[in-house]
Amino acid sequence: MLCYSGPLSSTQLPNSVSAGSRLRVAYQGVRGAYSEAAAEKAYPNCEAVPCDQFDAAFEAVEKWIVDRAVLPIENSLGGSIHRNYDLLLRHSLHIVGEVKLAVRHCLLANHGVRVEDLQRVLSHPQALAQCENTLTKLGLSREATDDTALAAKYVAFNKLKDTGAVASSSAAKIYGLNILAEDVQDDCDNVTRFLMLAREPIIPGVEKPFKTSIVFSLEEGPGVLFKALAVFALRQINLTKIESRPLRNQPLRASDDSNNGSKYFDYLFYVDFEASMAEERAQNALRHLKEFATFLRVLGSYPVDTTML
Ligand SMILES: O=C(O)C(=O)Cc1ccccc1
Numbered sequence: 001m002l003c004y005s006g007p008l009s010s011t012q013l014p015n016s017v018s019a020g021s022r023l024r025v026a027y028q029g030v031r032g033a034y035s036e037a038a039a040e041k042a043y044p045n046c047e048a049v050p051c052d053q054f055d056a057a058f059e060a061v062e063k064w065i066v067d068r069a070v071l072p073i074e075n076s077l078g079g080s081i082h083r084n085y086d087l088l089l090r091h092s093l094h095i096v097g098e099v100k101l102a103v104r105h106c107l108l109a110n111h112g113v114r115v116e117d118l119q120r121v122l123s124h125p126q127a128l129a130q131c132e133n134t135l136t137k138l139g140l141s142r143e144a145t146d147d148t149a150l151a152a153k154y155v156a157f158n159k160l161k162d163t164g165a166v167a168s169s170s171a172a173k174i175y176g177l178n179i180l181a182e183d184v185q186d187d188c189d190n191v192t193r194f195l196m197l198a199r200e201p202i203i204p205g206v207e208k209p210f211k212t213s214i215v216f217s218l219e220e221g222p223g224v225l226f227k228a229l230a231v232f233a234l235r236q237i238n239l240t241k242i243e244s245r246p247l248r249n250q251p252l253r254a255s256d257d258s259n260n261g262s263k264y265f266d267y268l269f270y271v272d273f274e275a276s277m278a279e280e281r282a283q284n285a286l287r288h289l290k291e292f293a294t295f296l297r298v299l300g301s302y303p304v305d306t307t308m309l
Helices: 034-042 054-062 082-090 125-130 132-137 148-157 169-175 224-233 280-290
Strands: 024-028 047-051 068-075 094-102 106-109 120-123 141-144 163-167 178-181 191-198 210-218 239-246 252-254 263-265 267-273 293-303
Touching (some): 024 034, 034 068, 054 082, 068 094, 068 125, 082 239, 082 267, 106 148, 106 169, 148 169, 210 224, 224 239, 224 267, 280 293
Parallel strands (some): 120 141, 120 163
Antiparallel strands (some): 106 163, 106 178, 252 263
């Protein structure tokens, strides 16, 4: 059995893994991070493997160190986690599922520390943004950490008296912190959607609701995005998400009309739609889209998370 003294980093990944009966699932963060809870919800009884960065979680799957990765992709308050959209494209893993997690932030501090003693608070930027109103009311300055549980760990290990952390109640338990306040997020409907990633795709079915995630790019021109979205509308396929990201390697392209002289940004469009790739209407929609898309990749076709939060 391999033992890790800390989270995996992309430069220190071991090359082999011993066989174990439990599924090994990489997540970004340290113990007590929401991503760990998401990994355990996605794969009950798994061995959740902490990674220091998102890249390391992708690489851990690619190098067979773990079996799956579970990564946050969007949040009901903060929106998309753009870094993970970019990584989905740069790596060749497949989306094999999604899991939604209700996120309930707590304000944590060392025992004996009162709210009035706090000057600043540490947490993941998304968590800080989700607690904006509460933290402003308390007059606390904010500092970002790689994940919420790392903030809790740092406050505990350094026995800080003037610094709190925004993290989960399980992080409080793990690092021996006191919960000063519960549910400090500005909106009680705080849900994060995580993707389950694997080296191989799953075979799409029709026996339960499926969703498909794709990424594509288009020629520049009037109405092209309208035309792209019409391939779904024409077949009564509902879209649940659309996200655009600039194409990094060739961000600017001159207009074909040289008199005009304008330059355009090229974009990638990430779309989630409510259909399985086993359905003919989904296959037809993508065949239609391919006729004019300059690039198209299916990231995965997977069961919708319909569990109650
Ligand atoms: O920092 C964590 O604990 C994470 O897993 C990322 C995150 C941050 C804020 C809300 C949901 C997930």
